[in-house]
Amino acid sequence: GNSVTQMEGPVTLSEEAFLTINCTYTATGYPSLFWYVQYPGEGLQLLLKATKADDKGSNKGFEATYRKETTSFHLEKGSVQVSDSAVYFCALSDSGGGADGLTFGKGTHLIIQP
Amino acid sequence: DAGITQSPRHKVTETGTPVTLRCHQTENHRYMYWYRQDPGHGLRLIHYSYGVKDTDKGEVSDGYSVSRSKTEDFLLTLESATSSQTSVYFCAISRLGSQETQYFGPGTRLLVL
Numbered sequence: 001g002n003s004v005t006q007m008e009g010p011v012t013l014s015e016e017a018f019l020t021i022n023c024t025y026t027a028t029g030y031p032s033l034f035w036y037v038q039y040p041g042e043g044l045q046l047l048l049k050a051t052k053a054d055d056k057g058s059n060k061g062f063e064a065t066y067r068k069e070t071t072s073f074h075l076e077k078g079s080v081q082v083s084d085s086a087v088y089f090c091a092l093s094d095s096g097g098g099a100d101g102l103t104f105g106k107g108t109h110l111i112i113q114p
Numbered sequence: 115d116a117g118i119t120q121s122p123r124h125k126v127t128e129t130g131t132p133v134t135l136r137c138h139q140t141e142n143h144r145y146m147y148w149y150r151q152d153p154g155h156g157l158r159l160i161h162y163s164y165g166v167k168d169t170d171k172g173e174v175s176d177g178y179s180v181s182r183s184k185t186e187d188f189l190l191t192l193e194s195a196t197s198s199q200t201s202v203y204f205c206a207i208s209r210l211g212s213q214e215t216q217y218f219g220p221g222t223r224l225l226v227l
Binding site: 032 | 147149155156157159172173204214215216
């Protein structure tokens with residue numbers, strides 16, 4: 001079956017540090033890949049996505065590249081801010097254009113200190 | 115903003131009582147989903163719907179039922195709540211033509227005593 005593995009954290013960084021959150025996946029088909037962010041007390045917001053190999057998703061200074069050869073979709077940001085503190089979820093959709101649910105990783109809690 | 119509301123936002127109930135959570139959307143989306151979020155598990159799919167009266171089971175459907183009699187409403191029912199169903203429940207929708215991308219509601223925090 002499908003699965004997503006990501007570091008759980010918490011990951012604690014200082015403001016302006018470089019961020020990497022690793023995500024690897026297992027899927028039977030050719031999945032679409034996603035990063036979602038959850039701020040305290042809120043629902044999940046789509047941060048970025050990539051639908052095929054070598055695609056790069058980007059949003060709000062965050063980037064992730066779909067690497068089929070390493071089955072990875074690592075999230076990066078060059079200079080984090082305190083406002084980036086949140087829980088980040090990597091997810092995949094393997095429904096081949098259908099509407100089955102997403103498979104999520106367990107989430108990575110990111111804490112940015114001033 | 116995908117126009118999703120969930121009600122109630124918080125609920126405390128006792129073991130053995132029935133509970134119904136409501137997800138309401140205002141944009142006529144065909145696909146709707148229910149997930150639960152638990153520490154150490156991320157989000158897990160409970161049930162989903164691909165149209166009025168068309169539903170299917172997800173990964174953790176035991177103890178839950180759903181109904182969708184109107185496009186805009188997707189109801190999740192715990193027939194007899196148990197403490198293991200204490201969780202945060204999220205509804206999501208996806209749009210026709212981009213079905214793999216889901217947008218989430220604000221969540222319902224349920225405590226079963």
